[in-house]
Amino acid sequence: MTTIIEVEDLRKDFGPTRALDGVSLEVEQGTVLGLLGPNGAGKTTTVRVLATLLAPTGGTARVAGFDVRTQPDKVRSIIGLTGQYAAVDEKLTGHENLWMVGRLLGMSKRQAHERAEHLLERFRLSDAGDRQVRTYSGGMRRRVDLAVSLVGRPSVLFLDEPTTGLDPVSRLELWEVARELVADGTTVLLTTQYLEEADELADRIVVIDRGKVIAEGTADELKDRTGGRTLEVVVARRDQVGRAQEVLCGLAPPEGVRTDPAARTVAMPVDHDTALAAEAISALTAAEVEIEDFHLNRPSLDDVFLALTGHAAETGEHHDPGEEHGRRFHGPLPGGADELLTDRKAR
């Protein structure tokens, strides 16, 4: 395995605000890293530093061995970025947006045209390719946005909340594209407010809060660390729920036992003790409680997030789109350089 993104002790201050307070992380080539954290945690800031749109205050960040601070052009030549807010030109058609980026990346007119056609097809936008983007639905905009970031065939792709505001079908489609890209060897760093998305796509997850890494691991590791499993039993007859509850209260601290008479369920925490779960089932059977079904529930990533950060994941629809409008970047576009310079002057 080759490490393609290496971030060490990254710090970023915006005036008095410490957005990144010593973030370190690594991403292996051809894998998906999910960067999770509550609003204001520093996800977008991390992505923008890695995409050379912001100069860090301290620490180092390297993409494919190139330092974002000293070799930004090298970094830009291999990355693609789909920002948190759609930033294609509304007045241009889908095809024109893609074509223009191809030209900016140095393609011939013909190459840029072919690349645009290919991407429109891949994202099922061929029929809409000659319409202005302002006539597109939200899902179509996001697809064209992602397509734009792929014009230059980036080997590292940053997706900042790529599916925020998308309907479930569009979200599934975007996941499908992301999986295809990874299957082709692309490395993806994904931020998301949807923990299900991280669970589905990410090989590893880094959780940040207030500019610091507070946990990392695979989704399974994080779930295991957060805690225990729960045995949930569905009893066949509602009049036996009380009896089942008594039995379980004999095996576990009664305050941990939950019942839901309407759903005919009783549940008890068993942590990692599968023998205890088996014992509970035997005890219920011995007490002649008729069992319809039972299962061991693991904590969800939402539970993990809540346990780590003290609050539930947000849906991400509260953003002020004006805040960061137009921050989409791929390849050597001038906007990135300007901002980097402005940012340096400000320090």
Ligand SMILES: Nc1ncnc2c1ncn2[C@@H]1O[C@H](COP(=O)(O)OP(=O)(O)OP(=O)(O)O)[C@@H](O)[C@H]1O
């Ligand atoms: N250009 C800026 N000027 C001043 N402060 C900023 C700027 N950009 C970000 N911040 C601050 O830095 C912190 C981290 O912001 P960032 O956008 O990285 O968070 P995030 O994790 O992406 O949040 P969200 O989930 O809302 O997108 C926040 O406190 C934010 O207000």
Ligand SMILES: [Mg+2]
């Ligand atoms: Mg953000």
